[in-house]
Amino acid sequence: MKLAVNLSLIFTEVPLIERFQLAKQHGFDHVEIQFPYELSIPEIRDQLDQHHLSLCLINVPAGDLMTGGNGLAGVPGQELNYKHALEKAIAYAKALDVPRVNVLAGRQPQDADLLPCLNTLADNLKLTCLMCHDAGIEPVIEVINGIDMPRFLLQNIAQAQEMREAVQSPHLKLQFDFYHMAMMGEDVFDVLKENIDWIGHIQFADYPHRHEPLTGTLPFSDLFAWLKQHYTKFIAAEYKPESVSSLSFEWKNKFF
Secondary structure (H helix, E strand, C coil): CEEEEECCCCCCCCCHHHHHHHHHHCCCCEEEECCHHHCCHHHHHHHHHHCCCEEEEEECCCCCHHHCCCCCCCCCCCHHHHHHHHHHHHHHHHHHCCCEEEECCCECCCCCCHHHHHHHHHHHHHHHHHHHHHHCCEEEEECCCCCCCCCECCCCHHHHHHHHHHHCCCCCEEEEEHHHHHHCCCCHHHHHHHHHHHEEEEEECCCCCCCCCCCCCCCHHHHHHHHHHHCCCEEEECCCCCCCHHHCCHHHHHHC
């Protein structure tokens, strides 16, 4: 497996454009960014080339989701806006050699029924699979816990599996986040092993406070040891450092 660091949650002591250098200085060859769109493609390309890094994952723009809104992908009436967001993500991914893009399902609007939202999400994911496959990019969907993000449309592994069945595309994969799974009461190790065949990307933070490994209760020694034997794609540190980012990498020396 290939280890990456998330530049949206880690190294936030400095602006995004300065975090690439810090990633390299702390021994990472791969980075991911939730929403890289504050920087232009040439700006990111320059940072990747200058510091000999690869960008392994970005998210499709999600509208107002991160500021408390409903987002785009699962919101009836937002289909055209979602398509434009997808086109932007694909343009960035193609130009920057990003192998995967993540789709955030979004929240069920308070004035909307659940089924139309799920149908909208499924239709948008079918379009995503077609457009991403044509561009040589793999789409992934992410489970996000409903405690941190109430009304999120995919809160547990069963809901993700049901959406996979609704989309019926071999190209759609799962972005598996240890923290979100644990927050929803899933047995992280069991669910990881049961779903490894369709996992396209992994992210990790400890439970319950979403800090770095060794600050909570997740069995990272066992998890990482198993993944080293069964997983060859990217795994990314996506946590909120307990103190400062530069002091949060004890886990890296211990496990990698």
